[in-house]
Every structure is written in structure tokens, then in C-alpha cells.
Amino acid sequence: MNILTFRTDDELNKAGAGIITGMLQTNPRSILGLATGGTPVGIYRELVETHRQGLVSFAKATTFNLDEYVGLERTHPASYFAFMQEHLFGSVDVDPAACHIPDGTAADLKAECARYDSLLEQVGQIDMQLLGLGHNGHIGFNEPDHSLVRSTHAVELREQTREANARFFNKPEEVPTHAITMGVGTILKAKMILLVVRGQDKADIVARALQGPITTECPASLLQTHPHVVVLLDSEAGSRLK
Numbered sequence: 001m002n003i004l005t006f007r008t009d010d011e012l013n014k015a016g017a018g019i020i021t022g023m024l025q026t027n028p029r030s031i032l033g034l035a036t037g038g039t040p041v042g043i044y045r046e047l048v049e050t051h052r053q054g055l056v057s058f059a060k061a062t063t064f065n066l067d068e069y070v071g072l073e074r075t076h077p078a079s080y081f082a083f084m085q086e087h088l089f090g091s092v093d094v095d096p097a098a099c100h101i102p103d104g105t106a107a108d109l110k111a112e113c114a115r116y117d118s119l120l121e122q123v124g125q126i127d128m129q130l131l132g133l134g135h136n137g138h139i140g141f142n143e144p145d146h147s148l149v150r151s152t153h154a155v156e157l158r159e160q161t162r163e164a165n166a167r168f169f170n171k172p173e174e175v176p177t178h179a180i181t182m183g184v185g186t187i188l189k190a191k192m193i194l195l196v197v198r199g200q201d202k203a204d205i206v207a208r209a210l211q212g213p214i215t216t217e218c219p220a221s222l223l224q225t226h227p228h229v230v231v232l233l234d235s236e237a238g239s240r241l242k
């Protein structure tokens with residue numbers, strides 16, 4: 001695991017965007033696993049700028065988002081579909097048909113998860129999976145539990161997760177109770193994982209995830225078993241590492 005700590009947000013964003021840009025320059029047909037939430041916003045902003053300068057193209061890339069809320073229309077401003085349009089897809093040359101996000105409005109959630117998995121199986125393996133980290137150690141929406149699920153599935157969100165994400169909604173009670181998420185099996189199958197974490201409020205969970213015991217009670221700790229993980233931290237998030 002390669003852990004890099006940055007003094008400023010700007011340096012961290014440039015490093016994250018640089019890794020993704022380098023990947024697309026080497027292989028324009030890269031399969032990218034993408035994340036939402038507050039963490040990747042600055043990296044996406046940097047990618048949009050790099051694209052504006054003509055230094056990177058997404059035209060031949062395929063993307064898979066980690067997760068989506070159950071019950072939110074794609075037009076809802078807090079849906080992850082809307083998030084991706086706002087922060088990346090709407091400003092770069094992606095092929096919309098090659099940008100995949102689970103459909104949280106599907107009437108049959110099991111069928112939707114199976115559809116998503118079959119798309120993932122068709123591409124075989126994600127080249128680079130971008131991840132944020134939940135305060136409770138979740139990756140995607142794989143919440144801490146006695147056991148974890150390998151493939152795409154619907155999940156009930158923990159109260160802590162709903163509270164953390166309430167900032168994206170008008171009222172806390174509007175945060176959906178369920179989401180569809182890629183499973184940890186799919187995440188760990190990625191060739192390379194880029195974990196990004198910011199802020200003092202995540203310093204404890206960063207230390208648990210990266211240096212604590214490997215346990216399903218901290219899903220991100222399973223990343224310790226992966227052969228190629230790059231971690232980008234700001235100095236606050238990295239402050240409890242030994």
C-alpha cells in the first residue's frame with residue numbers, strides 16, 4: 001500500500017487527477033470505477049480543467065459508479081447520477097452510453113443489481129477504482145457488518161451514514177434509507193484502487209482501516225489485502241497513522 005500525505009487540498013487534487021489522467025493517456029479505453037460524496041469533488045474539478053486544456057479525453061473510457069440511492073429519480077439534485085453530471089460527466093467528453101450508475105428507481109432492485117453485475121462481468125475488471133471512506137469505514141455503501149457481500153446489492157444505510165450525507169439534502173429525513181452498492185468483491189477485484197480521504201474527522205477511521213485488524217466491521221480494512229492500493233490523504237486525515 002502506497003500512502004501519500006499532502007499539505008494542501010490543491011496538491012492532493014492534482015495528484016489524484018494526475019493518476020487518472022496518466023491512466024487515460026496510457027490506455028484511453030480504461031475502465032474507471034468512480035465515487036461520489038464530498039471527497040472526490042476537487043479531483044473531478046481538476047480533471048475537468050485538465051480536459052479543458054486538451055490533455056485528457058474520456059471519449060473511449062467506460063465508467064462504473066460505486067453506488068446510488070434507492071428511490072431517488074436521476075433528476076433529484078442529490079442523486080449520484082445528478083452528482084456525476086454536475087461534477088464530471090457534464091463537462092468532459094464521456095460517452096454517456098459507457099457511463100454506468102445503478103438505477104435506484106428500478107422496481108425490481110434484485111434484477112437491477114444483477115443487470116449491473118452482468119455489465120461489470122462483461123468488462124471483466126475495473127482498471128482503477130476511486131474510493132472515498134465513510135466515518136464508519138464503509139467503502140461504496142458497504143456498511144460495517146458481521147459479513148460483507150461480494151457483488152452488487154441493495155443495502156440499508158446506517159444512521160451515521162444518513163446523518164453524514166444529510167448535508168446534500170434539504171432536510172435530514174429526505175436522505176434515503178437504502179442504496180444500491182457495488183459489493184466488496186467487485187471493489188477488491190479492481191486492478192488498482194485509489195483511496196482518497198480528507199479531514200480530521202476521518203483520522204481515526206483512516207488509522208483503523210489502514211493499520212488496524214482486517215475485519216468486516218471496518219470494510220475499508222479489507223483494502224489491506226489488495227496488492228495495488230494508492231492512498232491520498234490530507235495531513236489531518238493522516239494524523240493518527242503510526
Ligand SMILES: O=P(O)(O)OC[C@H]1O[C@](O)(CO)[C@@H](O)[C@@H]1O
Nearest residue numbers: 036037038039132133134140141
Ligand atoms: O466523501 P464523503 O462525502 O465524506 O463520503 C465518503 C464516502 O461515502 C459515500 O458517500 C457513500 O458511498 C461515498 O460516496 C464516499 O466515498
